[in-house]
Amino acid sequence: MPESLLCGLIGTGIGKSLTPAMHEAEGAEHGLNYQYRIIDLNSRGLTALDLPRLVSSAADLGFRGLNITHPCKQRVIATLDALSEDAARLGAVNTVVFADGRAVGHNTDWSGFDRNFGRGLPDADLADVVQLGAGGAGAAVAYAIARRGAGKLTLVDADPLRAQQLRESLSVMFPDVEILSAGLDRLAAVLESATGLVHATPIGMVEHPGSAVPESLLHPRMWVAEVVYRPAETELLAAASRAGCRTLSGTGMAVFQAADAFEIFTGRTADADRMIAHMSSLIAQEDRVTAGALA
Numbered sequence: 077m078p079e080s081l082l083c084g085l086i087g088t089g090i091g092k093s094l095t096p097a098m099h100e101a102e103g104a105e106h107g108l109n110y111q112y113r114i115i116d117l118n119s120r121g122l123t124a125l126d127l128p129r130l131v132s133s134a135a136d137l138g139f140r141g142l143n144i145t146h147p148c149k150q151r152v153i154a155t156l157d158a159l160s161e162d163a164a165r166l167g168a169v170n171t172v173v174f175a176d177g178r179a180v181g182h183n184t185d186w187s188g189f190d191r192n193f194g195r196g197l198p199d200a201d202l203a204d205v206v207q208l209g210a211g212g213a214g215a216a217v218a219y220a221i222a223r224r225g226a227g228k229l230t231l232v233d234a235d236p237l238r239a240q241q242l243r244e245s246l247s248v249m250f251p252d253v254e255i256l257s258a259g260l261d262r263l264a265a266v267l268e269s270a271t272g273l274v275h276a277t278p279i280g281m282v283e284h285p286g287s288a289v290p291e292s293l294l295h296p297r298m299w300v301a302e303v304v305y306r307p308a309e310t311e312l313l314a315a316a317s318r319a320g321c322r323t324l325s326g327t328g329m330a331v332f333q334a335a336d337a338f339e340i341f342t343g344r345t346a347d348a349d350r351m352i353a354h355m356s357s358l359i360a361q362e363d364r365v366t367a368g369a370l371a
Contacts, residue, residue: 082138083341084113086130086152087145091116094306094358095143098334101354106344117148124151131155131172131179141173141341143334149212156181165249166215171337182340185216186223188333191348193220193301195332196324200299201271202226208263208288209276210239213303217276217329218242222250230256230266267293273316276303280310287311296320305330308359331355 081103085095096112103110115130117123122130124147131152134142144152149168153159156169157178163169169181193200205226207218210233222229229246233239239257247255258266267273267289279288281304289312294300300316305326313323335346 078107078109080109080111081140081342082111082113083141083143084115084134084139085143085145086115086117086127086148088117088147090114090145091119094330094355095334097358098331098351098355099338102335102338102346102351103342105347105350106342108342110342115142124148127152128155135174135179139174141171141337143337144170144172146212153181155179162186162219166219167245168212168215170333171340173340182337183216184333184336184340185213185329186220187336188331189217189303189329190220190224191332191336192326192328193224193324196328197299197301197322200322203271204228204230204269205272205274206230206232206263206266206270207274207276208232209274209303210235210242210257211276214276215242215245217274217301217303218246219249221274222246222253222255226253228254228256230258230270232258232260232263232266234260263289264293267295267298270298272299272301274301274303275310275312278304280304280307280312282306285311287315289315291315291319294319294321299324302326303329305355306359307363308356327355327359328352 099112100110152169158180160182163181163183166183170185171182173180210231231239231243236259243255243257277288278284279286294316299322301324302313303326304310308325308327316323331351335348335351338346
């Protein structure tokens, strides 16, 4: 009889998440009876204040683990018994595993970005990296870039204080990296000499169309990495390609963070290439449905 696992995702506005399909398909490939449930706070009339009860109930109901997304990645920490080293350093959790009567928090956002970056831009020049966005996802990807040994990392955010706070926390962890912060009014200036750009804001998502970076600021001396994964080619990536930049889609980050979470939940090695192919097919199917609706 196949091993049975029950996992889930807690967050807001996640009704259309592709995470359940990814996890369940990979579980089936490993011969597991793997069920993955969506726990959307909005649709249940709940808020992040209900996290203690939800996490406790999941443990009591036999869940193996939970993925955690906006707006719960920081707030869930108070409900846990322990954190992995990376989750503790980032102050954010996106994966919780229940084992031996304990709830342990991990962060696979940074590792998902790191694995995607290593796969898609293995020889990228990290001498002068600019990152736009210093929120939850921004903290994880900035951690990954600094950990990779960036020479200079400039954090740009619409909220200069948020960028400054992230700069201060990362500077303690990575004293050998020159880390700066700036407001949006400095974006054009810092991009002039940039060897790479990481985009980590919601702009470009289906729900937030557009590009956070004017095409005129892009130049072929830089690579451009995206965190947004739906659509797979955002307006920013399309503009970057036209400008002659090497580009990296956010789809790989979404898959690799899921693959890392799958391994934490199951103890089995996920086939990332298989998961990327599955994710790409799901996104392509969505695009066809959307195009048909607009026709």
